[in-house]
Amino acid sequence: MTKETSSTLLEAIKQGIREEMEKDDSVFVIGEDVGRYGGAFKVTEGFLDAFGPDRVVDTPISEAAIVGAACGAALLGMKPVAEFQFIDFISNGFDMLTNYAAKSRYRGCGSIGAVFRGPCGSGVRGGPFHSLNAESFFLNTAGLKMVEPSTAYDAKGLIKSAIHDPDPVLFFEHKKLYRLPRLKEELPEEDYRVPIGKARVARGGKDLSIITFGAQTLNALDAAEKLEQEDGVSVEVMDLRTLAPLDREAILVTVKKTNRVLILHESSITGGIGGEISAIIAEEAFEWLDAPVIRLASIDSPVPFAPQLEDYYLPNLDDIVDACRKLAAY
Amino acid sequence: MEAPKKPLSCTGNTALTDEQLVELYRFLKITRMFDEKTVRLKKQSKLTGGVFTSLGQEATAVGTAYALEPQDFIAPLIRDIGACFVKRIEPREIFLQYFGRGTAASRATDVQFHFADIEKGFVGPISHLGDMIPVMAGILLASRMRGENRVAAAYLGEGATSTGTFHEGVNFAAVRKLPLITIVENNGYAYSTPTNMQCAADSFVDKALGYGIKGLKVDGNDVVACYEVMKEAVEHAREGKGSVLIEAMTYRRKGHAEHDNQAYVPEGEIEWWAEHNDPIKRFELFLENRSVLSGKEMDAIADDIKDFLDREADAAESEPLPEPQSAGREVFDNSVVPPAVRKDVLKR
Numbered sequence: 001m002t003k004e005t006s007s008t009l010l011e012a013i014k015q016g017i018r019e020e021m022e023k024d025d026s027v028f029v030i031g032e033d034v035g036r037y038g039g040a041f042k043v044t045e046g047f048l049d050a051f052g053p054d055r056v057v058d059t060p061i062s063e064a065a066i067v068g069a070a071c072g073a074a075l076l077g078m079k080p081v082a083e084f085q086f087i088d089f090i091s092n093g094f095d096m097l098t099n100y101a102a103k104s105r106y107r108g109c110g111s112i113g114a115v116f117r118g119p120c121g122s123g124v125r126g127g128p129f130h131s132l133n134a135e136s137f138f139l140n141t142a143g144l145k146m147v148e149p150s151t152a153y154d155a156k157g158l159i160k161s162a163i164h165d166p167d168p169v170l171f172f173e174h175k176k177l178y179r180l181p182r183l184k185e186e187l188p189e190e191d192y193r194v195p196i197g198k199a200r201v202a203r204g205g206k207d208l209s210i211i212t213f214g215a216q217t218l219n220a221l222d223a224a225e226k227l228e229q230e231d232g233v234s235v236e237v238m239d240l241r242t243l244a245p246l247d248r249e250a251i252l253v254t255v256k257k258t259n260r261v262l263i264l265h266e267s268s269i270t271g272g273i274g275g276e277i278s279a280i281i282a283e284e285a286f287e288w289l290d291a292p293v294i295r296l297a298s299i300d301s302p303v304p305f306a307p308q309l310e311d312y313y314l315p316n317l318d319d320i321v322d323a324c325r326k327l328a329a330y
Numbered sequence: 331m332e333a334p335k336k337p338l339s340c341t342g343n344t345a346l347t348d349e350q351l352v353e354l355y356r357f358l359k360i361t362r363m364f365d366e367k368t369v370r371l372k373k374q375s376k377l378t379g380g381v382f383t384s385l386g387q388e389a390t391a392v393g394t395a396y397a398l399e400p401q402d403f404i405a406p407l408i409r410d411i412g413a414c415f416v417k418r419i420e421p422r423e424i425f426l427q428y429f430g431r432g433t434a435a436s437r438a439t440d441v442q443f444h445f446a447d448i449e450k451g452f453v454g455p456i457s458h459l460g461d462m463i464p465v466m467a468g469i470l471l472a473s474r475m476r477g478e479n480r481v482a483a484a485y486l487g488e489g490a491t492s493t494g495t496f497h498e499g500v501n502f503a504a505v506r507k508l509p510l511i512t513i514v515e516n517n518g519y520a521y522s523t524p525t526n527m528q529c530a531a532d533s534f535v536d537k538a539l540g541y542g543i544k545g546l547k548v549d550g551n552d553v554v555a556c557y558e559v560m561k562e563a564v565e566h567a568r569e570g571k572g573s574v575l576i577e578a579m580t581y582r583r584k585g586h587a588e589h590d591n592q593a594y595v596p597e598g599e600i601e602w603w604a605e606h607n608d609p610i611k612r613f614e615l616f617l618e619n620r621s622v623l624s625g626k627e628m629d630a631i632a633d634d635i636k637d638f639l640d641r642e643a644d645a646a647e648s649e650p651l652p653e654p655q656s657a658g659r660e661v662f663d664n665s666v667v668p669p670a671v672r673k674d675v676l677k678r
C-alpha cells in the first residue's frame with residue numbers, strides 16, 4: 001500500500017521547484033497561468049501565495065516572450081523555470097530556444113542557466129496538438145540539454161539538477177505519468193539531485209536490452225516481466241533519463257552486456273532519437289552485436305485523436321514483446 | 331523632392347552643456363568613421379563576412395543612447411553601432427569581431443558586434459529580428475526582482491516590427507509595465523522592401539496605442555532631438571510608468587549591406603538625403619551656429635578619431651586567428667560537458 005506521504009511524479013517536480021525557490025531567491029517561475037491558476041496541470045499550485053507575483057510570473061499567450069524573458073533573466077544570473085502549458089507549444093518558442101538560448105554561451109554573450117519545462121507525450125487522447133514528444137526537434141541543436149524522467153525520484157532529482165545547470169535544459173514531463181498511482185513513491189527527506197547526462201538501468205538483465213525513456217520505460221518494464229515469465233528471457237531496461245547529451249557510455253555498456261538491442265520511443269520513427277542511438281551502436285559496438293538493432297516507435301503520422309487511431313499510432317506492449325522475441329531468437 | 335528653405339540644423343531646445351555637445355559630436359563622428367574604415371578594410375579583403383553601416387542614420391542610435399545611465403541596458407541592431415560606442419564598447423572589440431580573431435569577445439564564433447558585455451549594459455543582437463525585445467524584457471524582470479531601477483533600450487528597424495517576437499516582446503513588457511524603450515528606426519527600407527510594403531499604418535508610433543504604452547515620434551537625423559525624446563522616455567520608464575515606443579524618422583543611405591547596389595531606390599533619393607538631411611552636417615551647423623566648435627576644431631577631432639581608429643584596427647588585426655579546434659568549445663560549460671571534437675575516422 002502506498003502511504004499518504006508518497007509522491008506522484010507531478011508532486012515530485014513541484015516539490016523540487018518549490019524547494020529550490022525557498023532556498024534561492026534567484027529561482028523563479030514564468031509561464032501562462034502559472035500564478036493564480038497554478039499552471040494547467042497544477043505544477044505551480046500555491047506558488048503565487050508563497051512567493052508573490054514577481055517570482056511567479058504570469059504571461060500573455062506568448063511562448064517566444066516566455067523563452068526570451070527567461071533567457072534575459074538568466075543573463076543576469078537568475079535561474080528561471082519557464083513552463084510551456086503543453087510541450088506542443090514549444091514550437092512557438094523554437095526560434096528563441098534554438099537561436100538565442102542554445103547559442104548564447106557559444107557566442108560569448110553569456111550562459112543561459114534556465115529550465116524550459118512542460119507536459120509532453122501521447123496516449124492520453126490529446127490529439128495532434130496536445131500529445132507531442134519534441135526531443136527530435138532539438139536533438140540536432142547543439143547547446144540544449146534535454147531531460148525526461150520516468151520515476152518520481154528522478155523527476156525531483158533531475159528538476160533540481162536542471163535548475164542548477166549552467167546551460168539551458170529542456171525538461172519533458174510525460175503527462176501520462178503525472179499522477180499515475182504506479183509511480184507514487186516515498187521520496188527521501190534529505191535534499192538530493194540526480195545528475196544530468198546519466199542513464200539508469202531500470203531493470204537488470206542479460207539476454208537483451210531495451211533502451212528507452214519516459215512513459216515507454218513502463219511499457220518496457222512490463223514487457224520484460226512478461227518475457228521473463230513466459231519465455232524465460234532476461235531483459236535489461238535502460239531508462240536514458242537524459243536525451244541530450246546522450247549517455248553514450250551507458251548505452252555501450254548495456255549493448256556489450258546483452259549483445260541484442262531494442263530501441264523504443266514514442267515519437268515518430270523517422271528522424272527520431274532512436275536513429276541516433278542506433279548509429280552510435282553501429283559505429284562503436286558493431287562487433288558486439290548478435291542481432292541487428294531494432295527500432296520500435298510511433299508511425300510516421302501526426303498524433304491522432306481517436307483511441308483506435310492513437311493506439312495504432314503508438315508502439316504497444318505486444319509490439320515490444322514481439323520485437324524482443326525476434327531479437328532473442330535471432 | 332525639394333530642398334529645405336534653409337539648411338537643416340538641430341533643435342535648440344536643450345539643456346545639454348557644450349562639453350556634452352562636443353562628446354555627442356565625437357560619438358557621431360566615430361560612428362561614421364568606423365563605418366568608413368570597415369568599408370575600406372572590406373575592399374582590401376581584410377575582413378570576412380558582410381559589412382553593415384549606419385550611414386545617414388547615426389544620430390538616432392547616438393542621441394538616444396546618450397540619454398541612458400551606465401547601469402541601463404541596450405540591445406542595438408546592425409545600424410546602431412553608435413549606441414555601442416556610447417555604452418563604452420571600444421572600436422577594437424568590434425574590429426576583433428570583424429577580423430574574426432581568436433581573442434574577440436565571441437572567440438570568432440560570431441560576426442560584427444554580435445557579442446555582449448553585460449557589465450557595460452551591452453546585450454549584443456542575434457540576426458533574428460525582434461528577438462532581443464523579449465530578452466530585454468527578461469533582463470528588466472530580473473532587475474526588478476533584485477530591486478534595481480534599470481531601463482533598457484531595444485533598437486530595431488521598421489521592418490522588424492513585422493515579426494512575431496516584436497509583438498510578443500513589446501506586449502509582454504507593456505503588460506508587466508517594464509521600463510523598456512523600443513526604438514523603431516524608420517529608415518525607409520528593410521533590405522529592398524519599402525516602408526509601405528511593411529506596414530499599412532501611416533505611422534509606426536501608432537502601434538504604441540495598441541499596446542497601451544507611451545508613443546513618441548522624433549526626427550531621427552536630429553541628434554539633439556533624439557537625445558531629448560529619449561530623456562523623456564527614460565524618465566517615464568524609470569518612474570515606473572511603463573514601456574515606451576519611439577519612432578525615429580531617418581533614412582538608410584547605404585544598401586542592406588555593402589553588396590547591395592540599391593537599384594530599387596528611386597533616382598535622386600539617396601543624393602537628396604546626403605545633400606539636405608545628413609545628421610552630421612546638421613549637427614555641425616548647429617555647433618558652429620552656437621559657437622561650440624569651429625570648423626577647424628571639428629577637423630582636429632576627425633584627425634584625432636582617424637588616428638585612434640587606425641591604431642585600434644591595427645591592434646585588432648595583429649591578434650591571432652582562432653585555433654580551429656576551439657570551434658567545439660563552450661557549446662556547454664566545459665567543466666560539465668567536454669568540448670565537441672571532430673573525430674579521427676581512421677582511429678575509430
